[in-house]
Amino acid sequence: MLWMQETEQANVVVRGARVVDPSEGIDATLDVRIDDGVIARIGDQVDTNEHRVVDGSGLVLAPAFVDPHVHLRTPGREDEETIASGTAAAAAGGYCAILGMPNTDPVVDSASTLQSLVEAARRDAVVAVGFMGAITRGQAGEELTEMAELADAGAAAFSDDGVPVSSAGLLRRALQYSSITGRPLALHCEEPSLTRGSHMHMGRVSAELGIAGYPSVGESVMVERDLSLAAAEGQQLHLMHLSAAESVAALRRAREAGVRGSGEVTPHHLVLTDEAVRSLDPNVKMNPPLRSEPDRIALIEALRDGTIECVATDHAPHARHEKEVPFEAAPNGVTGLETAFAALYTHLVGPGLLTLSTLLERMSAGPARVFGLDRPRVATGARANLVLLDLDREWRVETFRSRSTNSWLIGETLRGGVVMTIANGTVAYQ
Amino acid sequence: MGTSIRLVHDDLRPPQPSTRRHLLSMADVSRDDVERVLGTARVFASSLDRAVKKLPTLKGHLVVNLFYESSTRTSSSFELAAKRLSADTLTIKSAGSSVDKGESLKDTALTLGAYDPDVIVVRHPQAGAAHFVSRIADAHVVNAGDGKHQHPSQALLDLYTLQQELGSLEGLHVAIVGDVLHSRVARSLVQAFALMNMRCTLVGPPTLLPEGLAESTTDIDAIRDADVVYVLRMQHERMQAGSNFVPSLREYTAKWGITPERLTPGQKVMHPGPMNRGVEIDPRVADCGDALVETQVRSGLVVRMAILYDLLVGGPVGVRALAAAEVA
Numbered sequence: 001m002l003w004m005q006e007t008e009q010a011n012v013v014v015r016g017a018r019v020v021d022p023s024e025g026i027d028a029t030l031d032v033r034i035d036d037g038v039i040a041r042i043g044d045q046v047d048t049n050e051h052r053v054v055d056g057s058g059l060v061l062a063p064a065f066v067d068p069h070v071h072l073r074t075p076g077r078e079d080e081e082t083i084a085s086g087t088a089a090a091a092a093g094g095y096c097a098i099l100g101m102p103n104t105d106p107v108v109d110s111a112s113t114l115q116s117l118v119e120a121a122r123r124d125a126v127v128a129v130g131f132m133g134a135i136t137r138g139q140a141g142e143e144l145t146e147m148a149e150l151a152d153a154g155a156a157a158f159s160d161d162g163v164p165v166s167s168a169g170l171l172r173r174a175l176q177y178s179s180i181t182g183r184p185l186a187l188h189c190e191e192p193s194l195t196r197g198s199h200m201h202m203g204r205v206s207a208e209l210g211i212a213g214y215p216s217v218g219e220s221v222m223v224e225r226d227l228s229l230a231a232a233e234g235q236q237l238h239l240m241h242l243s244a245a246e247s248v249a250a251l252r253r254a255r256e257a258g259v260r261g262s263g264e265v266t267p268h269h270l271v272l273t274d275e276a277v278r279s280l281d282p283n284v285k286m287n288p289p290l291r292s293e294p295d296r297i298a299l300i301e302a303l304r305d306g307t308i309e310c311v312a313t314d315h316a317p318h319a320r321h322e323k324e325v326p327f328e329a330a331p332n333g334v335t336g337l338e339t340a341f342a343a344l345y346t347h348l349v350g351p352g353l354l355t356l357s358t359l360l361e362r363m364s365a366g367p368a369r370v371f372g373l374d375r376p377r378v379a380t381g382a383r384a385n386l387v388l389l390d391l392d393r394e395w396r397v398e399t400f401r402s403r404s405t406n407s408w409l410i411g412e413t414l415r416g417g418v419v420m421t422i423a424n425g426t427v428a429y430q
Numbered sequence: 431m432g433t434s435i436r437l438v439h440d441d442l443r444p445p446q447p448s449t450r451r452h453l454l455s456m457a458d459v460s461r462d463d464v465e466r467v468l469g470t471a472r473v474f475a476s477s478l479d480r481a482v483k484k485l486p487t488l489k490g491h492l493v494v495n496l497f498y499e500s501s502t503r504t505s506s507s508f509e510l511a512a513k514r515l516s517a518d519t520l521t522i523k524s525a526g527s528s529v530d531k532g533e534s535l536k537d538t539a540l541t542l543g544a545y546d547p548d549v550i551v552v553r554h555p556q557a558g559a560a561h562f563v564s565r566i567a568d569a570h571v572v573n574a575g576d577g578k579h580q581h582p583s584q585a586l587l588d589l590y591t592l593q594q595e596l597g598s599l600e601g602l603h604v605a606i607v608g609d610v611l612h613s614r615v616a617r618s619l620v621q622a623f624a625l626m627n628m629r630c631t632l633v634g635p636p637t638l639l640p641e642g643l644a645e646s647t648t649d650i651d652a653i654r655d656a657d658v659v660y661v662l663r664m665q666h667e668r669m670q671a672g673s674n675f676v677p678s679l680r681e682y683t684a685k686w687g688i689t690p691e692r693l694t695p696g697q698k699v700m701h702p703g704p705m706n707r708g709v710e711i712d713p714r715v716a717d718c719g720d721a722l723v724e725t726q727v728r729s730g731l732v733v734r735m736a737i738l739y740d741l742l743v744g745g746p747v748g749v750r751a752l753a754a755a756e757v758a
Contacts, residue, residue: 199557207640208457210578210617211557280558324536327558328577 001156002097002128002373002424003121004087009037009425010384013048017056017388021063021378022361032061034384037425042380054420056388062360063376064096064387064421066367067337068186068264069161069240069312072129074120075113076105081317081403083117084124089315089337089402091429094387094418096376097128097368098337102139103162109134109145111153118154127423130156130373135174135185141166144174151181157371159186161240164222166192168229175235184262184371186238187226189247190288194218199328201243201274201289209277211328214289220246227254227261236260238370241314243269243288245298252307262370264312265299267340268408271347272296276408282323282330283408286316300353309366311359313340317404334408339397341389343409345416356391386422393417451741452564452571455580456621463740464625468590470736471729478514478732488517491742494547495521496538496563497574498554503703503727504574504583508551511734520545535559536566543567548742552576570741578614584702585618587733589626591726592658595698603629605653607686608662608710610646611638611675615702616662620644631656634686637675650686658698661688664710683709690714698722 012034019030019042033041033051041047067090073081081089083100090098100117102108108117114131121129133155137143139162147158158178165171165187178185195218200206202213223239227250230237242248242263254261268286273293276284284290302308316333323330336343341363348354368375376385395417397409421429453459477485493512497505505521512519520542528538535554542550543566550567552560553574560573560580575581593599604623610616610632620643623630632639632646633653639646653659664682676682688699689712699711699721707713715721 204642207643208617209557210580210612210614212578280561282558321534321536324534324562326535326554326556326562326576328556329535 001154002130003118003154004125004128004424005123007426010034010422010427011036011049011051012427013046013051013053014056014061014388015053017059017061019061019378020357020360022357023063023365023375024377024379026378027357032378032386034422034425037384039378039380039382039384042378054388058390058392059419060356060389060391061378062387062389063364063378064385064423065094065341065363066373066376067095067098067313067315067340068310068367068371070098070100070315070337071103071317071333072100073317074104074117077319079403080319082124083120083129084126085401085403086315086337087125087127087129089335089400090127091421091423092401092418093337093339094341094389094421095127095337096385096387096421096423096428097130097373099156099371100129100131101159101161102132102134103160107134107139108132109137109139111146111149114150114153114155126428127421130154132157132159132161132186134158135160135165136170139163141170144170144177147178147181151183155181155183157183157186157238159188159240161186161188164188164190164192168225171226172229172233175229175233175237179235182372184236184238186240188240189219189222189226191218191222194221198289199285200277201291203274203292205274205277211277214287216244216246216291216295219244219288220250223247224250227251227259230254230261231257231259237262239263241266241269241288241312242299242308243291243295245295248298248302248307252302255307262310263302263308264310264367265303265308266312266314267336267343268334270296270299270303270311271343272408277327280327282325282327283334283406283410285327285330285332286314286334287332300348303362304354304358309362309370311340311344311363312367313337315402317402318406320405323406334406335400335402335404336407338400338402339407339409339414341418342395342414342416345391346414350415383425384422385424387418388420390417390419391415450570452560453582453737453741454560454564454571454573456582456585456618456625459582459625461625464586464589464622467586467733467736467740468593470739471590471732474732474735474739484514484516486516487739488512488515488742491517491548492545493517493519493549493551493738494542494545494569495519495551496542496553497522498524498559499575501553501575503730504553507727507730508572508574508734511731511738514731515735515738517548517738520547535562539563539567543569549738572737572741575614578612579617581614581618583730583734583737584615585622586737587726587729588619588660588700589622590733591700591722591729594729595722595725596657599626599628601627601629602658603631603656604658604660605631605633605656606660606662607633607650607653607688609638609664609675610634610643610662611640612665613662617643619660635676635682650692653692654694656697658700659688659693661699661701661711663702663704664706666706679709686710688712688715690718696720700726702726
């Protein structure tokens with residue numbers, strides 16, 4: 001279900017790092033030795049076996065991150081991102097595995113398109129990458145894709161991301177039919193008749209700016225509908241890029257009632273609010289839009305209590321000329337792979353809104369669990385999927401491995417740097 | 431590794447706070463700024479009473495008008511304002527220019543920038559257009575209307591009109607009536623009125639009153655308490671079938687149209703134009719002595735002269751001397 005290029009397996013010892021793996025209950029200063037890409041020893045003063053030694057003192061070694069929501073823009077917009085550049089950006093951000101969204105050109109709605117991506121990933125991907133297939137052909141919201149064949153070809157999940165599945169009847173069929181694949185549906189929740197023509201959150205700021213607003217209820221009404229359908233069908237459902245307090249409340253209620261619903265939230269929704277739109281900077285324009293401070297607080301609370309299990313970047317590269325236009329003319333989307341950890345460490349862990357351990361869990365074990373992927377972990381015998389972090393490093397966001405530069409953090413100084421990423425036993429970044 | 435990691439070094443300087451002064455939004459304008467510009471406008475107004483109306487003040491300067499939306503009064507007013515101050519002017523309208531050929535706003539702004547304009551006046555259907563031009567062009571930028579966002583020169587000329595007609599602005603109560611939701615004029619006015627310690631009430635159908643902007647009501651009788659009734663244009667394109675902001679223009683007129691019966695004697699009536707007579711404003715109101723619509727247009731000229739002067743020359747001190755000396 002995940003692919004990357006075959007490269008040299010690491011033989012390395014990380015000496016004296018603070019090892020943090022919330023799922024394994026580890027938080028201690030330890031040595032970790034990796035033999036041929038597999039964690040061989042964890043302990044004090046482990047033998048180096050003549051491996052390269054990385055001095056981990058003052059650093060944190062943790063399970064590498066998993067991003068369930070990345071736009072790799074391939075096929076169709078390789079000028080914006082390729083599998084090589086997107087996975088290089090992921091490695092630089094501490095990710096060992098990412099899932100690509102199917103809203104490409106052509107849409108990933110057939111096994112043959114998916115197979116071509118798998119081949120490209122085997123050739124070019126420097127971290128493990130999986131691909132979602134579309135729920136409907138061409139993401140047109142009318143006919144189901146051949147989900148069984150897509151799953152056999154390796155589809156990690158199904159999504160019409162970018163557009164909602166408008167028809168409740170069709171979503172019900174998708175929930176029923178996709179059950180044979182064992183892969184979840186990942187849903188973009190938006191009621192088009194409430195959001196048409198909008199460019200930002202509807203609220204006081206949109207009223208002042210005179211920019212057509214997307215009300216919170218435009219998302220939450222669809223979240224409630226989709227959770228009701230999941231409950232009725234007894235199927236699993238993943239809600240992507242949640243932004244509104246009302247959506248979070250609906251997800252919490254549904255989970256308490258036993259619905260198998262999960263949710264994700266992006267770094268930009270956790271850090272920014274619609275106040276940022278006053279700058280009219282196209283790099284704070286995305287769908288769903290940045291919402292109000294109470295929404296942001298509700299999202300942080302949901303991440304903390306586990307109602308939302310994953311951080312997802314919704315990394316959405318755009319060509320420079322497409323973003324160099326007035327705010328209302330700009331396309332939705334911002335990049336995020338290279339800045340996600342540092343943004344959240346700086347803006348949530350720093351001020352005490354979230355613990356480091358919870359952040360690490362929601363960026364790694366959480367998304368792996370939701371999508372049924374192997375959990376990156378610090379355990380003897382496990383393939384090495386690790387990230388070495390320097391929590392004290394301050395750096396300025398100004399260069400990118402992504403082909404696109406539409407980051408909401410350009411020029412910002414962040415705390416928390418990635419020193420090394422090991423993905424599937426290979427040193428993918430250092 | 432099989433793939434070389436390509437570092438994209440790019441000229442990604444974050445937008446630097448510009449040292450150049452622009453007029454982009456009433457949100458950036460201070461009370462001192464307003465008083466200075468209105469003072470300058472009064473000086474220019476007196477100069478317009480002379481036989482020779484042209485002042486040499488901005489001789490050798492270039493003012494470019496970049497209009498992506500149709501406009502009669504704003505574009506003519508800025509053009510004439512620049513000419514009265516002896517600046518060279520270039521007016522570019524989207525129809526018939528390379529904008530028609532798909533040229534981006536960035537490239538159009540860079541192209542015009544090659545002529546070294548001192549001021550670029552921008553009207554554009556999208557919010558943020560003037561801000562965008564101010565980031566790429568090496569000129570003072572005046573926002574002459576961007577989407578439904580801002581129209582600061584209109585707010586300044588309305589303040590000038592009110593001050594000339596009613597004396598002090600302090601404590602004046604203005605009711606803004608109509609389609610506030612789609613009105614950049616209303617947004618700039620709400621900020622301008624707050625800046626000058628005036629009271630503002632928004633009146634209109636609930637679907638056209640955005641929440642949180644200012645005190646608002648759907649009850650048209652609320653206009654009776656106001657010193658001034660500011661009528662907004664009902665835009666026909668907003669009322670197309672299916673948009674459902676109001677059921678019909680007929681019903682709008684019946685509920686919120688400004689008629690002589692709904693006004694209190696002596697109330698002043700303003701409208702930014704163009705008017706839809708018989709829709710938002712009864713023709714008897716439009717033509718009555720208390721309607722200040724033409725005064726607003728006249729104010730537009732001197733206020734825009736003052737805006738250009740303020741951006742390019744600055745301070746009020748020199749104005750009196752200059753205007754007096756040069757007219758003499």
